[in-house]
Amino acid sequence: MEIRCIVKMGGAAITCKNELERINEENLDAVSSQLRQAMIPCSASVKTVGMDWSKRPGISEDVSSTLDDFCGDHTLNLLSNKFVVVHGAGSFGHFQASKSGVHKGGLDRPLVKAGFVATRISVTTLNLKIVRALAREGIPSIGMSPFACGWSTSKRNIASADLSMVAKAIESGFVPVLHGDAVFDEVQGCTILSGDVIIRHLAVLLKPEYVVFLTDVLGVYDCPPTVPDSVLLREIAVDEGGNWSVVKPTLRNMNKQVEITVAAHDTTGGMAAKISEAAMIAKHGIDVYIVKAATNHSLRALSGDLRGNIPDDWLGTIVRLTR
Template sequence: MMQVECIIKLGGSAVTAKDHLETEKLDEIRKFAELLKLQILSERRIILVHGAGSFGHFQAKEYGVAQGYHSNKGDAQNGRAKMGFCKTRVSVTKLNHIIVNEFVSQGVNAVGVSPCGGWVTDHGSVVQSDTASIQNLLVEGYQPVMHGDCVLDRHQGCTILSGDTIIEKLCSVFEPKRVIFLTDIDGVYDKPPSHPDAQLLPVIKVTHDGCLSVPVATTQQAHDVTGGILKKLSTATSIVTESKGFTTVFVCRINSSAASNLITHGELLGELGTEIKMQFREDV
């Protein structure tokens, strides 16, 4: 597989109003599309993945899609989970269409790529992934735009495949120099950002056995079925350790100076954000 320069995750909170059903942040999407166009013109190879936010999470929670339908709940409950699978997919692909349409309007050759069908899990772990199609699109000069999705699961019938899990698999295949999580806040804090004493963590170092150099207290919205910030930290830790420090993970606010610097130059350059990287022995 080819190597890409970076993988960018557009967080659900960055591109949607997570508390309001199916409400996109169109201004944020459009501003990011303008920045993305400049990177494409510079012939940088980037893979984009976006979260679902208020598209999909509500339906998935209501119908219990993440728990699947291979169970002893009875035909009615299992049938309900299957209908939830379909309704959740309608919602998440709607957001993907909105985002891709904005990119195309800016002159970006963006193509939406849904994991459903090509990606399969077993107990939630990815056992089949269609990464070849992503490479084919990149080779031909297209910009793949993936998203969190409903997928088939060999054990429980179906589940939710988060954008973070997708990125983790993509990193193992495409070996990017950096992964950038774009959110609605400036980075990772030592406690929930709403807390008056919350402090932004500019650097989090990860040991070879996956331990973080600083403690992080987190919260999660009730309808978030993909793990919230805990999942993102787990994903970031895995990416850094599995790459043996080759890939650095960054978290910052969408359309900020930090985001522009990271995408264009590969560094925060003093702007607000969090860098998650390997702790080597010389750092101790």
């Protein structure tokens, strides 16, 4: 089965990170539209036939008029490129998980058990919103919670992750939408399985042509992007052992310092973890693009325009195996 692309919708890109459970609607709509263009390239010129026929609070839409569009049965463009979507939690789930310590385990403690329930409610709420946004664009999206799929961890590493339903959904022409989730852990009882760990696991097993991380900044920088003179790392080379180094731009005074700087400033594990995760994927020969969501750069990355040479005017970070 030829998978074109696995996309990570970063929590920071699609939610308002500082406000509890608030979607960044504008970004989510733009990302959904770009995904439609990447999955169904010929859809740009025709009317989108939505697949979300449910009520939306505050929005009155006549569902039956949507259905009229299906009469000819030819208005829907079939998916030409197979995609899998994984999203993070952003302002959904983090609050519930951190207040209760779900990631540290201990399901016999009432607070942890309650936090497990509360976290799953929050992340599945976000999942449903994303599935609906994609469906409104005509993307046949199917929400699949790692917990319900039976995924579990051992000491926070994936212990069991049955991909058969994901594969079956892809084969049948759907786009599985997975997410960071609270799951059972064989050793500590429970933990949080992050979207990044899911991505790596899916990428190694499904071997897509490329993986795209959609974030809220242009890519990976040598120091926090808010710092003046911070430099966007354009290309990172990875060897088969997973070691990585910055190839472009040529960093004069920095050398190996970059890795340390990146790791040091990033207490949340965001960007340093992202490069390491990306390198773990890239070492299998799968290109990884880290790019700002809802920009022309993300559209080009999603559409596969970067598979050959990287255009000079493309902004983002490419993590790629040196052959």
